[in-house]
Amino acid sequence: MPLPEGKKDQSRVISLSRQVLVGDFVKKVKEISGQELLDCNQCGKCSAGCPMASAMDLLPNQVIRMAQLGQEEVLKSRTIWLCASCLTCESRCPRGVDLSRVMDALRLIVLRSGTPALDLADLEQEHLLQAPQLAFIASMRKYMP
Ligand code: SF4
Ligand code: SF4
Known part of the structure; x- marks a missing residue:
């Protein structure tokens, strides 16, 4: 308005x-x-x-x-x-x-x-199975405390 x-x-x-x-x-x-x-x-x-x-x-x-x-x-x-x-x-x-x-x-x-930008529990099973492990490790370093 x-x-x-x-x-x-x-x-x-x-x-x-x-x-x-x-x-x-x-x-x-x-x-x-x-x-x-x-x-x-x-x-x-x-x-x-x-x-x-x-x-x-x-x-x-x-x-x-x-x-x-x-x-x-x-x-x-x-x-x-x-x-x-x-x-x-x-x-x-x-x-x-x-x-x-x-x-x-x-x-x-x-x-x-103390605020994580990523919660692995929020990721869909499909992504967890298909994404390369390196991507998870890099993401955890970048997005989690
Ligand atoms: S480093 Fe700079 S150019 Fe590269 S993605 Fe970040 S803001 Fe953009
Ligand atoms: S290029 Fe450098 S000076 Fe120009 S807006 Fe970006 S940070 Fe600022």
Whole structure:
């Protein structure tokens, strides 16, 4: 339903403050990833070359923007789990940002909170029988604490 004229959709409003921009979440992402988030100038070259972009709910440049702004909602994004760590974004980035490390850091923050991204019990028997064992081992390393 369209909002009345002059009203903002509150679910899309981002609250910014100095505390958030230098807060624990931003510090943690920087510490784990080893990346200076503010080096990113939002040129978009990472997203333009990302082979997984069409399946992502947030583009890679949007992920780093949310991390820069201390928006912890980024942890709910499918994108951080879909990133294939292919490093295409790093090779295209004019600012030398390794975005795959930022994605790694965001996944680690979720996993360290004890929330698995994958429950083997949810997988269908058919997939369990057909998928190669290596795929399971790799998935467990990536998606489970
Ligand atoms: S390519 Fe680099 S500078 Fe450009 S948006 Fe992506 S991370 Fe930021
Ligand atoms: S490392 Fe991840 S974000 Fe970067 S191009 Fe590859 S899939 Fe996309």
